[in-house]
Amino acid sequence: MAELDEIIHQPLRLKIMAALNALSAGGLDFARLKKLTGATDGNLGAHIETLSRAGYVAVDKAFVGKKPQTTVTLSPAGRAAFARHVASLQEIIAGAAAKPPEP
Template identity: 40%
Template sequence: MDDLLLSKIRLGVIAELLDAEWIAFSDLQQATQTTNGNLGAHLAKLVDAGYVAEEKVFVARRPQTRYRLTKTGRAAFVEHVRAMQRLLEKESAS
């Protein structure tokens, strides 16, 4: 399993980004129901790992930070979910 995705919040963020092009920080915060600082720290780890790309843009003359899933992040997510499924299959088989 991917150590970085063991956190429920980070896994949730990746899942939110899976079908989207770019998602604003505020939208991610609303979706994950976390505080600014908490989400910011989790996103920083995902950005550092290259799982998520960060971009700062201006929307209606207001600065906005938005995020997009990278290929590395998508591959890590898929592999992590597979590993969790294998764990559950192993458990139900035993």
């Protein structure tokens, strides 16, 4: 049985990865991710940093006019790790569904 990815498995990081994986290309800005996940600024920032250190996301900081804008993009390694994590979850579900109920 495949192992779950402990970095991705945390609920907020799973939401971030799922949101980014839904895009075929490009990334999401911090404000959009915050809205999608319901996270606070500090909490979201900390989890993005964890994903970035793992090489799962790239973080781009720029200015739009005079406002800072942070964009988070799923890396190829992150996309592959997310696919493995989802496959592990599906394997667990399939295994549970295939076993006869215990008496």
